[in-house]
Amino acid sequence: MELTLIIPCHNEAENIAPLLARMAECMEQLDAPDGLELVFVDDGSTDVTFAKIAQAMDAPAHPRISMKAIELSRNFGKEAAMLAGLENARGDLVGFIDADLQQDPATSFKMLNYLREHPEVDCVAAVQEERHEGRVLKWFKRRFYKAFNAVGDVELPANASDFRVFRRNVADALMSMPEYFRFSKGLFAWVGFRTHTIPYTPAKRHAGSTSWSFGSLMGYALGGIVSFTTWPLRLILYVGMLTSLVSIIYLLVVVFEYFVVGINVPGYPTLICITLLFAGIVMLALGIFGEYLGRIYIEGKHRPVYLTRRMIEQDGTDQEADGLR
Ligand code: UDP
Ligand code: MG
Numbered sequence: 001m002e003l004t005l006i007i008p009c010h011n012e013a014e015n016i017a018p019l020l021a022r023m024a025e026c027m028e029q030l031d032a033p034d035g036l037e038l039v040f041v042d043d044g045s046t047d048v049t050f051a052k053i054a055q056a057m058d059a060p061a062h063p064r065i066s067m068k069a070i071e072l073s074r075n076f077g078k079e080a081a082m083l084a085g086l087e088n089a090r091g092d093l094v095g096f097i098d099a100d101l102q103q104d105p106a107t108s109f110k111m112l113n114y115l116r117e118h119p120e121v122d123c124v125a126a127v128q129e130e131r132h133e134g135r136v137l138k139w140f141k142r143r144f145y146k147a148f149n150a151v152g153d154v155e156l157p158a159n160a161s162d163f164r165v166f167r168r169n170v171a172d173a174l175m176s177m178p179e180y181f182r183f184s185k186g187l188f189a190w191v192g193f194r195t196h197t198i199p200y201t202p203a204k205r206h207a208g209s210t211s212w213s214f215g216s217l218m219g220y221a222l223g224g225i226v227s228f229t230t231w232p233l234r235l236i237l238y239v240g241m242l243t244s245l246v247s248i249i250y251l252l253v254v255v256f257e258y259f260v261v262g263i264n265v266p267g268y269p270t271l272i273c274i275t276l277l278f279a280g281i282v283m284l285a286l287g288i289f290g291e292y293l294g295r296i297y298i299e300g301k302h303r304p305v306y307l308t309r310r311m312i313e314q315d316g317t318d319q320e321a322d323g324l325r
Contacts, residue, residue: 001066003093003112003165005034005105006085008078009053010043014207016052019101022258024062025087026105031113033093039085040099044075066314073307079182080306082162088173088311095165101206103163107198111165114196122193123166126200128159137214144221151231154189160197161185169193178320180299183224190228226291233292236285243281 007019026032042050053069060067070084082096097103103126111124133141145158162184173191188195190302212220225232257263312318 001035001091003035003095004037004039004089004091005095005097005108006039006082006089007097007099008041008043008081008085009045009099010051010075010078010081010211011045011047011049011208013045013047013052015099015101016040016049016056018206019099020056020061020065022101023065023105026109027062027064029109031109032064033062033109033112035091036062036065036175037089038065039088040067040069041085042069042070042071043078043081050310057312057314060314063275068314069312070308072309073309076306079184082184083175083182084306084308086171089171092173093165093167096162097130098163100203100208100210101189102202103200104203107163107200108165110198114198115165115167118196119193121196123164123170123188123195124199125157125160125195126189127157127197128161128202129199130201132202132204137217138219140221144224145201148225148228152186152225152229154186154228156185156189157195157197159248160188163200164188164189166193178305179227180305181223181227181295182283182305183220183227186224186228190276222291226295230292232288236288241283243278256302275312294318 009016018309020038022034023038027036040053042053050069050071053067057067058068068088070088072081072084076084085093085096093115095111097105097108107126114124115121118132129189142158145156148156168187170191170193173193177187177191254263310318310320
């Protein structure tokens with residue numbers, strides 16, 4: 001098998017058939033892989049996504065395409081579904097692609113071809129050229145990459161997602177990271193290897209709707225920062241040092257005033273402001289601590305990242321999984 005494409009699916013019933021049709025169409029291109037394995041991971045869909053995948057497996061879309069369907073026991077999130085796919089991918093090269101046809105398989109094949117022609121490169125990432133997004137969201141995303149790269153321990157290329165094709169070494173490296181909170185952009189950056197980027201323009205979603213709201217994107221971004229840097233903790237230290245220094249100076253001023261000029265009562269607003277400001281800073285610091293502590297707590301449980309419920313292979317094997325990976 002030359003290439004495995006992993007397709008995480010959450011409520012994508014209406015996209016399975018069109019995606020397979022497009023895959024079959026692309027398999028006729030000159031740069032198509034010799035053998036293509038499609039690993040569909042149904043991430044706890046509440047619609048008939050898994051049934052659609054299973055049904056598609058009865059009549060293969062193309063002679064050189066083989067399929068595998070994994071059903072997770074509930075919705076674990078896209079990152080977990082991606083790991084489930086990785087752990088079941090058999091291709092020499094592996095890639096991720098969304099189920100909603102926003103990402104064209106032809107681009108995956110372009111990435112595959114680049115790897116064929118450049119043995120020195122390990123990973124090819126498709127970077128979004130143009131985004132069909134609102135201005136506010138675009139602004140936030142730009143800020144996120146700036147902030148992450150300023151404080152993070154690894155460098156994230158702007159707008160590179162998990163739409164990639166990579167070699168076994170990268171796949172093994174990704175699987176060697178057992179963490180529960182998987183921020184794939186960061187994981188890709190962390191494992192390193194030689195990565196080349198090619199531009200692509202995402203299409204409109206074929207059917208269904210995106211599972212990202214503005215709030216969930218913000219949470220994702222914050223989670224990414226917490227996952228890849230302890231810089232916010234250091235920030236608390238700096239803020240603490242600065243406020244302590246300012247407080248000591250102000251204390252000296254007050255003592256001096258008391259002995260030299262004498263203090264008359266006013267100062268109530270200053271007191272209130274200072275008390276509130278410091279209470280705010282302390283709460284913020286506690287919140288940042290909590291964010292890290294919570295993650296330590298969850299990671300400390302060493303729970304599996306996902307559980308499978310059922311797995312169907314092209315040769316007809318149909319396992320009602322025991323819940324274990
Ligand atoms: N997805 C998933 N689990 C989730 C949410 C999404 O497997 O909990 C899949 C989804 O089916 C799609 C891909 O991840 O194939 C990208 O999701 P979506 O289109 O919602 O994200 P966007 O394209 O808006 O970034
Ligand atoms: Mg999408």
